[in-house]
Amino acid sequence: AAVLPVASSFTGLVQEEVPPVAPADPTKVQGIPPGKIGTRSPFENPARKASDISSRSPLQDFYSTITPSDLHFERHHAGIPNIDPEKYELLIHGMVDRPMKFSLADLKRFPAFTRTCFIECAGNFRRGKAEMTPQEILGLTSQSEWTGVMLSTLLREVGVHPKAKWFLAEGGDAALLTRSIPIEKAWDDAIIAYGQNGEAIRPAQGYPARLLLPGWEGNTNVKWLRRIEISDQPYFTREETSKYTYPVNGKIRMFSFEMDARSIITYPSYPQQVQRGWIEIRGIAWSGRGKVTKVEVSTDAGKTWNDANLQEPVLSKAHTYFRHLWQWNGAETEILSRVTDETGYIQPTLKQLVDARGADIGGYHMNPITSWIIKRNGQVLFKPEKYK
Amino acid sequence: AAVLPVASSFTGLVQEEVPPVAPADPTKVQGIPPGKIGTRSPFENPARKASDISSRSPLQDFYSTITPSDLHFERHHAGIPNIDPEKYELLIHGMVDRPMKFSLADLKRFPAFTRTCFIECAGNFRRGKAEMTPQEILGLTSQSEWTGVMLSTLLREVGVHPKAKWFLAEGGDAALLTRSIPIEKAWDDAIIAYGQNGEAIRPAQGYPARLLLPGWEGNTNVKWLRRIEISDQPYFTREETSKYTYPVNGKIRMFSFEMDARSIITYPSYPQQVQRGWIEIRGIAWSGRGKVTKVEVSTDAGKTWNDANLQEPVLSKAHTYFRHLWQWNGAETEILSRVTDETGYIQPTLKQLVDARGADIGGYHMNPITSWIIKRNGQVLFKPEKYK
């Protein structure tokens, strides 16, 4: 018999990749060895839904509130630039004592700060037919654990003139996207983020560094940030005039920064099929103004409401998972959710929004309560309400 | 001139993949379009360090406390099994009123619960030379946002005999790994987890479902869980006798479940190079017994200690990021961290551990304070202490 070490067949250090067909009895064969980078189960294929300018997160596939980085929603105006981190620089100038430029390594040397919060495109909300998934209706929002340096830390370094009121943030993509931001946000909670969910920010989310304005409309969170100019007035860039503005009673409202509180039930939802009996209704709620304080769920088309359980920890300006236990008796009904945030704001109905803003409403900052119809056969359908 | 729509060259829906060489000026060329699944920057290549039985998380590369799922540490006893979720079943039997089996779909129908906590292999801690990274020293720990059903919810369903004291958890890999667990943990906070960082648990972490025992040694968090047997006594399986036991003053200690509090500075660390001036010392601290209440950092080889800032929210049994601002004057010194948890436990020195457990100490549950030496040229080296 062999006494010398034999070449073992299970010591390969290849990258793990689970084959798409499972063996009849996985307890009878050795599995693949550890590797440098893990992969998903071949039986799980979550994916964003992509157009040529955006992609939507599969909200219905998520069990909690961290969005896996490769499933974070996208909205690009000139695709994803390929930026060499060694060449990257952030310039801060304008109404400052000393204009400065910071390399990525410089940014990382400053005191760092981590915060979990959502980003949501101000144009998030699609409707129109019954066969729509949460991803299709509201997939332009995602959540990450972001790390970076507080913008205020950098502003202390350059010295800001007392008369400064705004700053311009400019991206380093081929759209050179620009937005004007009130300077208060810089002193409050703006972050120059270089970390996402523990690792370096992904290219699609602004590698190597982006502006993060917790709770504010997605477009203002300028990705691939290359420049900040301190100013005493806004610039009225194309993104804050031609875009990200919306009709309100015959006028056009601009500079709506905070994302209004909203919620959506992600389970059950189209195209899921449910069975009579106990159902845990699940979903996410969030507010750009602070913490979610309450999510109510109705299982009778809004006649009565029940407080859902909020998954702790409830964080400010963060997707908050809610759950509500319900016994379905098999009759057709309508389920819906409504969030209240810490400012007392209650998510409105579509009718309330139309009444307040006029019939011409639309485009951006639409956060109505959304309902799902449950058919007697267990089919779940989106309820697209009419308003025009 | 053309008036009809031209085929635009930027509407491909291919999976995004940023090429490894950046263009000279990324603002002058369109980037790649949105896609179904995102990728990392080609300039970032975090990787686990793998042997044929385990792989270590690159702790020094993390900016915060969520471990990207594909970088979660691994320790397998027969590789990663390939399990078809449609065929998966969890059996609960033994001292119960009604033995039951649950499909994956069944598990997901029960009320769900999400919790962010660390998992750490009880054998985590390597030493021996100065040229060691945090990954090499302590990379057998990672943190995820886990979702699943509380084991207690399932136990209510099967009905547990009053005399039950332990349960056996068995994995569905080729090692059919088994551990005996005191039943109190089931009633306390044990979870049958099927979600990890928002999505389905990864194969390397136990797909489609694993046992999660927050704060307890990694090996007890049985992956690919297929069976739970309720019992009045432990089974003394190989993993709880031949392994995961350790010498203490001439005896062999077994059933050490809770992971003792520990901390490590991940920046600066080997092989990083630092410069004179302000340095934010960063690291992670955790305890299997509850919350981290304090992390102290010493920059003078343990003579004096400073309270580090703890990144909020501080969660129970969770990696907690700490940061401490320090001005390095360029003299050779030694930096180290020490954690205190909510039970009042203070991370011991290696000498304290040896004094308490004897010179034969080692193998498992070693959580000494670890130090880094900073050389005058800015080189950072691990300080491996002698004890045998």
Place this chain on the structure above:
Amino acid sequence: FIPAQGDYPKSFGFGKTATAADIATVDFDIRPDGKGLPAGEGRADSGRVIYVAKCAACHGADGKEIKGVKLPGPPLVTSAKGKSKTIGNYWPYATTLFDYVKRTMPYNAPGSLSNDEVYALSAYLLSANKFISENTVMNARSLPKVVMPARDLFVRDDRKGGNEVK
């Protein structure tokens, strides 16, 4: 939650002073008051030539919405029948046009236009939208003065927070 910065030094000393040249390379934003507008000028006639060569493929021969046709780029000129939001009916400032075209257009060759070309294109698009005459020269002085009717429609968000639906 936000870190206290009380124990920070006056300066960390990371980063470098940016020179005037560093700034000039990337600072070409334009404000409504004209700040940032470069030297140079252009008129609608030369603008039309550039438009046909470099823009029409995506925005259409005359920049107007064509019913039932989805062009790669949005319409830029308001048409009687079209419902789209265009420069003509929705843009409050002419300076934004220079700024945006200069930094992003043409989409397939962003940043490739000279200042004269952008002035000319601005003149062409503003005259096509009937805000200026065919002959008005656009330059750093004239462009900020162009009056855009949509401007009066724009109001700043004045919601005060709390439980208001507005």
Place this chain on the structure above:
Amino acid sequence: FIPAQGDYPKSFGFGKTATAADIATVDFDIRPDGKGLPAGEGRADSGRVIYVAKCAACHGADGKEIKGVKLPGPPLVTSAKGKSKTIGNYWPYATTLFDYVKRTMPYNAPGSLSNDEVYALSAYLLSANKFISENTVMNARSLPKVVMPARDLFVRDDRKGGNEVK
């Protein structure tokens, strides 16, 4: 943090009753008191034959540590010179040997051994470690009775928590 289960129904009604057959397929763990040991038996001589054929390639010809040689599997038999933790010097219960070998070995064909083979291998390894004689038959009655000297060394963790280093 942990959800209150007060509002849960007595039963959710998800899942199925497991039959005796369902359980029998997967329930073959063994306790120190012998619970779970199957019918069958084996002796060291036949165990040695199986060992040489199916185990020696990884654990060595006689299962002992060989200085300077790293075999794919750990040593199983205590040698005078070796420092490894083996069945001979570190295992508290003989039942664990049956349980572990039955469920996981040989590493390259886990779960392939018959109960008789596992009894025989247990007998061989226990006798090689000098706990039983070459002729002792191992079966459901005799195996739990084997006295393993390491057993007295094992103590349960008795730390009480708080700031103790122990």
